[in-house]
Amino acid sequence: MLYDISLKVMYRYGGPVRTGRxxxxxxxxxxxxIQSVGETRVDITPEPADRSGFKDFFGNWASEIVFDTPHQRFEVKLSTRVERHLITSPRPASIAFDKLAEALGETNSLAPNSPLHFLGTTPRVRPNLVLQDYVMDLAPPQASTRDMVRLLGERLNKDMTFDASATSVDTRHEDAFASRRGVCQDFSHIMIAALRSVGVPAGYVSGCLRTEPPPGKERLEGADAMHAWVRAWCGPETGWIEYDPTNACEVSTNHIVIAYGRDYSDVSPVKGVLRSASGQAGSQAVDVVPVREAEGAADHG
Structure with a gap:
């Protein structure tokens, strides 16, 4: 599937910000x-004093931006074309869940994609006994690891309610799970913590999701959203799979990957420090448009 993607992240400040990084x-x-990326353009307002791009440890593209003059807003606009490929070849059978620990014990790689980086506690994920019990009630230990991942995602989707007003970007996953309410970030952090609680390596995926308008309705500009889902290591033969607990499905051609990390703290769209005595408000808008739709609209314009 070929998409034209535009994404805007903007922060407005209550007063002049003197410096920012x-x-x-x-x-x-x-x-x-899996995914091919074409020509990409990024515009930053105001013009930064310095801007440098690099690949981080996990292979994500990142940019460090520095401002040294007063400003009251900060905006990043991205436009790109991405092709998401349909994977038709079947994956090797997943290892049995009760054999996964043995397979991990034989793993000694510390490469960025190694499952060893995705176990235990990270800044926003804390495995715990409550989630361990939640997972172990799902299936017998002889079930495949991939089946355990799917069953957990389906149960979370059933037990949780999507509620954009219930949490913020800083909400702890323990609190979101206790209330059974949250957004895709909460669903993903809970699922990652639950998987790690039973020894399954799991990480966070930041990306975009193509959403469909209701029947008979036109798409609204900015109606698509930045999204998050989970990747889980299911043994040396199967490797990593990606699952979207918010929508109870394995990842498909509607999901566009931006970055891989251990949790949100590794891949947050924008983070940094600034010198200011005022507050701030942030917003984002995303459009993920299949190219055939974009070309059809142009033909009728």
Whole structure:
């Protein structure tokens, strides 16, 4: 599936910000056989004093942006074309869940994609006994690891209510799970913590999701959203799979990957420090448009 993607992240400040330094993760990843990225343009307002791009440890494209003059807003606009490939070849059978620990014990790689980086506690994920019990009630230990991932995602989707007003970007996953309410970030952090609680390596995926308007309705500009889902390591043969607990499905051609990390703290779209005595308000808008739709609209314009 070929998409034209536009994404805007904006912060407005209550007063002049004298200086600022930000780390930005907004560039979609090129993933051989999975996702191809075409020409990409990024505009930053105001013009930064310094801007440098690099790949982080996990292979994500990032940019460090520095401002040294007073400003009252900060805006990043990205436009790109991405092709998400349909994967038709079947994956090797997943290892049995009760054999996963043994397979991990034989893993000694510390490469960025190693499952060893995705176990235990990270800044926003804390495995715990409550989630361990939640997972172990799902299926017998002889079930495949992939089945455990799917069953957990389906149960979370059933037990949780999507509620954009219930949490904020800083809400702890323990609190979101206790209330059974949250957004895609909460669903994903809960699922990651639950998987790690039973020894399954799991990480966070930041990306975009193509959404469909209701029947008979036109798409609204900015109606698509930045999204988050989970990747889980299901053994040396199967490797990593990606699951979207918010929508109870394995990831498909509607999901566009921007960055991989251990949790949100590794891949947040914009983070940084600034010198200011006032508050701030942030917003974002995303459009993920299949190219055939974009070309059809142009033909009728």
């Amino acid at each position: 930000h780390l930005v993760h907004l560039w979609p990843l090129s993933l051989p056989g």
